[in-house]
Amino acid sequence: MFFKGNSKSEKRKVGDELSHVAFIMDGNGRWATKRSLPREMGHSAGAQTFKKIVRYCGDIGIKVVTVYAFSTENWGRPEKEVRSIMNLLDDYIKTAEESNEENNIQYVFLGDKSALAPELRDKANKLEELTKNNKLLLNIALNYGGRAEIVHAVNALMAEGKTKITEEDISSHLYTAHCPDPDLIIRTGCELRLSNFLMWQSAYSELYFTDVLWPDFNESEVDKAINEFYKRTRRFGKISK
Numbered sequence: 001m002f003f004k005g006n007s008k009s010e011k012r013k014v015g016d017e018l019s020h021v022a023f024i025m026d027g028n029g030r031w032a033t034k035r036s037l038p039r040e041m042g043h044s045a046g047a048q049t050f051k052k053i054v055r056y057c058g059d060i061g062i063k064v065v066t067v068y069a070f071s072t073e074n075w076g077r078p079e080k081e082v083r084s085i086m087n088l089l090d091d092y093i094k095t096a097e098e099s100n101e102e103n104n105i106q107y108v109f110l111g112d113k114s115a116l117a118p119e120l121r122d123k124a125n126k127l128e129e130l131t132k133n134n135k136l137l138l139n140i141a142l143n144y145g146g147r148a149e150i151v152h153a154v155n156a157l158m159a160e161g162k163t164k165i166t167e168e169d170i171s172s173h174l175y176t177a178h179c180p181d182p183d184l185i186i187r188t189g190c191e192l193r194l195s196n197f198l199m200w201q202s203a204y205s206e207l208y209f210t211d212v213l214w215p216d217f218n219e220s221e222v223d224k225a226i227n228e229f230y231k232r233t234r235r236f237g238k239i240s241k
């Protein structure tokens with residue numbers, strides 16, 4: 001069992017070995033299509049799940065949560081769908097600002113903000129500034145691609161005049177330089193791939209895949225993934241003790 005507390009009244013928490021959990025929130029479109037709804041409805045149901053899961057992760061003691069909200073490749077979707085996702089993000093930022101004091105979440109956006117609409121970019125920057133001293137770190141990958149991130153880091157290093165690059169140099173120039181690598185990556189929605197998510201940082205992450213579509217994902221599904229995490233042996237190339 002991953003939880004430390006053993007009585008129902010005691011709040012159950014994860015241990016230090018699970019500090020960062022990342023989510024590939026996939027399956028919104030299929031969730032909607034199954035119900036004969038437009039895909040946009042799947043994204044708005046997914047946004048509700050996202051809020052619920054972030055709250056739960058904070059409650060059980062996870063210190064860093066990362067979510068894949070929109071990839072560099074997702075711009076290739078129909079304009080109407082892209083617009084609806086951007087509108088949901090805009091709404092989310094507004095709510096996040098309003099509930100700042102009660103939620104105590106630090107927001108960091110991973111990805112290239114320059115491609116976003118200027119108003120959305122400004123709101124994202126303001127939210128990062130407003131919440132920078134808060135407790136639970138929530139990284140939102142938005143216009144994010146793992147390969148683009150590595151290219152961005154290498155270009156930044158070249159601009160600094162570096163001619164020889166170490167692993168530490170790359171890690172410290174990624175969008176995630178402020179946090180540890182993910183211990184666990186959970187992907188909903190049946191697909192068994194990373195789709196350009198945290199390509200560098202996932203080198204030794206435990207991967208968990210579930211058929212549950214993101215809008216149907218809930219707290220007990222998080223527990224299942226965490227229990228599975230605690231059954232794994234992480235060797236990092238070494239041998240077990």
Ligand code: IPE
Nearest residue numbers: 025026027028029030031069
């Ligand atoms: C994930 O759900 C959300 C984004 C990619 C923005 P999808 O929209 O990819 O849902 P499916 O995979 O089509 O069901």
Ligand code: IPE
Nearest residue numbers: 024025026068069070071195
């Ligand atoms: C990954 O899902 C991106 C997000 C969840 C934001 P996709 O639906 O874009 O991935 P593919 O196309 O199935 O690989």
Ligand code: MG
Nearest residue numbers: 026027028189
């Ligand atoms: Mg998908």
